[in-house]
Every structure is written in C-alpha cells, then in structure tokens.
Amino acid sequence: MNRSDKIVELLREAFPEERPQTGADERILHDASTIMKQSHAATKQQHSASKWRRIMSNPITRSAAIITIIFSAFWAYYQSVGNPTGTTTVLSLLNAAAATENAWFTGEQTVHIVNRIVIYPQHDANDPDLLLKNLESSYNDANLKALSRWFSTPRGMEFFSLDSKGDRHNHHLELVDPQGGD
C-alpha cells in the first residue's frame, strides 16, 4: 500500500459513514416534502400559461410568427391605401348602404315599405245608437248610408270605450274593401 492509498484509507476512517440522526431525517423530509408539494402545485398552474411561451421558444415558430405579423400589417396598410375613398372598411360599407338607399328612392323602382299600423278608435264615429239618433234627428242619405253600412259591412271589429262618466260606448271598426270602393 503506497502513501496515497494510506491517506485515502485514513480519510475514510476519519469520516466514517454515519446516518443523520432520526430527528434530522424527519425535519429534512418534512420540509422538503412540503416544498415539493407547493412547487408541484405552482408548476401545474404555470403549465397552461407557459404553453404559448414554450411554442415561442422554438426559433422557427418565433420567426414564422414575426413574418406573419409583418405581412399582415403590410397587407392591411395597402388595403386601406388601395381604397379610393381612403376610408376604413366599416365606413365603406356604410357609404355603400347609403348610396343604395338613395338610388332606390330617386329612381323608378317600386319600394315596398313594411310598417306597423296602430289603430286608435275614433270616439263615437260608428256608434249605432248615435247613428240612429242622427237618423232620427235628420233623415238624409248620409245618415242612412252610415247606418246601413254599419249593418251590411262584412268585415269589422266591435269594440267599446268608456267615457269620463263611465258610460259604455260601442264601436265598430270598419275595414274598407279596396276592391269595392266605398
């Protein structure tokens, strides 16, 4: 055994294999396990957020993304410059809609407007009692026609209203046949 071997042997003897004390074992394992659980939970949370970062860590992907952004910026710029009015896309659409509307109403096209008609009853206009009274007071063609129209009209809607005194008045809404004239 040479001198080096002797020193190695002495070193091993000077520092024999010793297990840490039980208390130390427990303390180390407890602390390390706690830290490990916390770190693992934090790593899990970061995992989803770091996906994009990991994708972008690849230089090829990063370069492709930069090229795409630059290309899109140029394309958008030339699109807006190429438009003769020089307006943005939304304004262009509004202008086109306004021009179409003007063309419809100034030209010879037929424009159908669909609207909602709100009917308000004309007070006592078709009240049969009133028609009878009118006819009794002055017997003429107009009052007679009004009463006969009330009887003979094929389409209509009966409804009533109450006046300020609470008296009921019956009404008849007549729908005039456009083919039949009066």
Added chain:
Amino acid sequence: MNEEKELIRRFNAGQPQALHCIYERYKVALSRVARALLNDPTGSEDVLHDVFVQFATQTGRFCLKGSLKGYLAICVANRARNVNQQGRPVDPERLRAARTLHQERNHPVQVAQRSELLQTLISALRQLPEEQRQVIALHVLGDLRFREIAKMSKVSIHTIQSRYRYGLQKLQARLNGELER
C-alpha cells in the same frame, strides 16, 4: 441508472415517496461529504436540509444528464463552500463533543492510537484550498469518478485530476513521517 431515471420521473410527477427514496439512498454518502468539507462538521445536517429543500423546488422540471448522486454531491459541496465562506465561528466545544461521540461510538479501542493521526489529517484537509479539498472529498468519500466531478463542475478532467494529486501531496507533506508509524 434506469432505477434513477424512474425515481426522477416519479419525483417530477410530484410523488413525495420518490423524494424519500432519493434521500434514503444517498443521505449517508452526502452526509460524509458534507462533514469532510465543512469547517464545522456539526452543520452537515443543515447542509443536507438546504440541499434537499432546494432540490424539492425543482419538481416537475428537473432534468439531469449524469448521475443523481453526483449532482447531489456537487450541490452539497457548493453549499458547504458557501457555509464556510459565511465564516460562521466554529464552536470548539461542539466540535470536540461531536468528535468524542464519533470516536466512542466507532473506535473504542483504537481511538487512542490513531486519534492524533486522524486529527492531524482532518486539520490538514481543512487547510487545503477549497477546490482540492472538494475533489478529494467527492472522489474519496462520495465515490464519484473524476469524469463525473469534471462534468458536474464544468471543469476539464485533467484539472480535476491535478487538484486531487496536489491535494494528496499536501496531505502527505503535512503528515510527514506519521504515515510510517
């Protein structure tokens, strides 16, 4: 090696049992290295504590090329160096008590004959430059190969071998003729 890979996989999966296995497997060797490198060997448990707590923070992203034992031993060596650099005063009473305990427990008969020699050797080891002391402790007490130490320390293998050789020569010179006895 495959067993180590499996342990690391389980460790990265967040299984505390894997951490326990790693600790149980390497604690003796790591404790030995820590005791050899610390100026105050009673702090070896604190060094182990710090190293394993730091190791635990790497769960989920730990990646290793090489042996786990080598990695942990280098961590212990670095931590021991930091503790030594902090220059905590060594309590001579604690040191004496630790040595006496160790002597009585392991070598009750021979301790009287070899005590002086071992004390001289330990003292000589503590006076070596940090790098040489580290290589000797990792190679002799941690059973790491020179190549492994070089890889983990990111130093060439020739440098590591030189440090070892010079360190041993200095120890021989310190012990002088006491080796012949």
